[in-house]
Amino acid sequence: MRFIMIGGFLGAGKTTTIGKLAQLYQQAGLQVGIVTNDQATDLVDTHTLRNQGFSVGEVAGACFCCNFDELTATVEQLQSDQQPDIILAEPVGSCTDLVATVVQPLIKFHNNIFDVAPYGVILKPSHGRRILGGDANAGFSPEAAYIFNKQLEEADFLIVNRIDELSPDTIDNLVGLLEHRHPHTPIIKLSAKTGTGMQALVDFLDAQSDANGTATPVGQRILELDYDRYAQGEAELGWLNATVTLQGQKKIALDDLLLDIIGRMQTMLTAENVETAHLKAIGSTEDCHATANLVGSDSVVELSHASNVETERVTMIINARVAIDPAVLEPLVREAVVGASGERDMTAEFGEVQCFRPGRPVPTHRIAVVGD
Structure with a gap:
């Protein structure tokens, strides 16, 4: 069973991206299960995806990393009910360190169940331009910007979303900022809203599949993370x-x-x-x-x-x-x-x-x- 986790900061477009991914996989004849995540119950994203007809499990009350056993139990329930070929997982938008706390534990403890895909992180352009460009008025505290940057740092690949809202020059500028900070990380440009670039995302993920014999190591970028600073950044929200x-x-x-x-x-x-x-x-x-x-x-x-x-x-x-x-x-x-x-x-x-x-x-x- 393929496990694909797509992260990114709050408002980056994770739910829309996952919904479009699920549609594409279903059109290819695959069964898809989705796992959402929040610090509390009553998550809009869960209801949105269920209203689109998807099978959705919710891990509520803590992030995936702090509620790992609930994550695996939720996937097991989806597996029992739906026998999905693919699990799409959306972590809490304020979380980072997911390679060390989710990706690697899945590989270590559940490798017989999951083919863990490369971990992708979606860039929120409105904040990305300001934070990556060094804008002192980025709208974030240094601690919240620290979380944002750490999310990008640990990704196996990066996604620039909302390209339908951006000029070609702005897209090029964003990609340039990312390439400067993360020169060895693949970048995919797309609009989850319009669907532009979504097939390229599917093709990228498929090319990194154990089933195709083309998988490269995933989850290699384990962070050096100051948990005090991380906690402070989350607590500002x-x-x-x-x-x-x-x-x-x-x-x-x-x-x-x-x-x-x-x-x-x-x-x-x-x-x-x-x-x-x-x-x-x-x-x-x-x-x-x-x-x-x-x-x-x-x-x-x-x-x-x-x-x-x-x-x-x-x-x-x-x-x-x-x-x-x-x-x-x-x-x-x-x-x-x-x-x-x-x-x-x-x-x-x-x-x-x-x-x-x-x-x-x-x-x-x-x-x-x-x-x-």
């Missing part, structure tokens, strides 16, 4: 997962509601002068859903999946990852939801709300030397 039910007496446009809620959150966070890593919301009715997101403070709110429906009742999940105190983030999100729903004569009843700073990472395994 306010992390929110919330569920809410909206109910009204008249039908409202679901897509407009989601865009309004995320837009209100963006406006309030801009007023707080804080960096947004990502905001996501999925709104569901009995038979359809819509998804909206924001991938950075200076980005535009996007409707990543339109429903084109009107409804009186919406079940919503909201995820926010922002460099802000959780005690400020939660009431801000509540205000945005209540404001948008109130203008539509809807009530908003919140269910579970989890709002916190991520704890210090404590990996289940850490293999510091390849082959240990």
